């Protein structure tokens with residue numbers, strides 16, 4: 334095992350209140366950044382460019398000469414990153430589209446196994462995929478060249494699927510932008526950003542950004558900014574970290590250990606009222622969006638706020654219009670609330686996880702594997718929302734990250750048998766609200782403690798078995 338490792342983590346810093354002039358400059362750059370991205374999406378997300386996205390230089394070169402940068406009077410340190418980011422998004426879009434096509438191919442009963450092999454192979458080789466979509470000559474991939482296939486039919490199918498599901502990405506919000514490393518400098522007072530005027534910098538008082546070769550993301554808030562950037566930290570193994578921790582990740586308390594200690598007590602109550610309130614609001618918003626989307630056959634992401642307001646008006650639905658205006662169902666306030674709530678919760682989670690590491694001094698942490706959601710056909714959307722909102726994914730990510738940082742071994746075992754079985758005697762027990770009761774041996778505890786103790790029992794018996802096998 335290595336004793337040292339460099340890990341990149343994301344750091345975030347917040348500025349104090351900024352002057353109107355500074356905010357105006359930042360909003361202007363974000364607006365133009367958004368324009369550039371949308372321009373790149375429009376120009377390069379089509380079929381003709383599918384094979385030109387990697388490397389980014391050819392598109393970058395075209396964009397340097399197209400006149401847009403001069404027209405916007407935008408410094409290259411922002412302009413070029415907008416292009417690179419947009420191209421990255423387009424690549425992501427193609428990746429998702431290919432996955433979608435793969436799924437459709439698997440589900441298509443009119444295809445033989447050979448047909449599927451051919452289509453999957455083409456999807457894997459981007460240059461071939463591009464040639465097929467653009468009706469160009471290409472060399473038959475080795476893997477399928479000896480198979481007899483109706484290539485024309487299969488290629489037509491691929492083109493049809495790609496056209497049907499191709500979507501041009503679109504950026505609606507102009508609320509953040511990236512700065513390249515040569516677009517800023519720092520000193521002990523703060524950050525100096527390249528402005529639109531040569532030799533003039535825009536100053537932001539924010540401490541803790543090292544001068545270096547990192548891209549910064551500037552996220553615009555009401556009258557300040559959040560600055561996000563990657564930092565390298567050295568993972569370190571601590572000599573006094575020698576314990577094994579068995580942890581149950583719960584819905585109400587974040588972590589319950591088999592020794593009974595709890596970290597992130599009542600996280601559920603911190604999350605629930607707010608998420609429920611937001612979820613109610615979201616439902617109302619969703620209905621309005623859905624009405625309009627169904628009418629126009631569009632996705633709700635594509636519908637600007639003002640169009641929705643107009644739709645409410647046009648429908649003559651006074652109450653709907655009122656709702657939109659009075660309850661401020663517009664995205665701005667909603668997003669700000671959601672963001673504040675998320676940050677508050679994440680801070681709490683992180684502080685409690687840090688406390689756990691400090692106090693338990695783990696060498697090894699054992700948890701259960703996440704329950705695999707999705708994949709099932711009759712999969713519930715409500716469940717999905719609950720899962721994504723419940724912060725469990727975030728908690729798991731943070732545990733994994735902190736384990737890497739402290740060189741702690743993280744073990745995920747199957748959750749089978751951790752819930753319903755008594756951790757004392759191994760018989761089936763009862764779960765009554767938050768309590769676990771065993772009629773066989775009389776053991777009583779909370780479900781969380783019983784589960785954590787089961788994780789310990791299962792992990793230890795597994796280790797014993799391995800020992801026996803030796």
Ligand SMILES: [Zn+2]
Nearest residue numbers: 755758771774
């Ligand atoms: Zn029992």
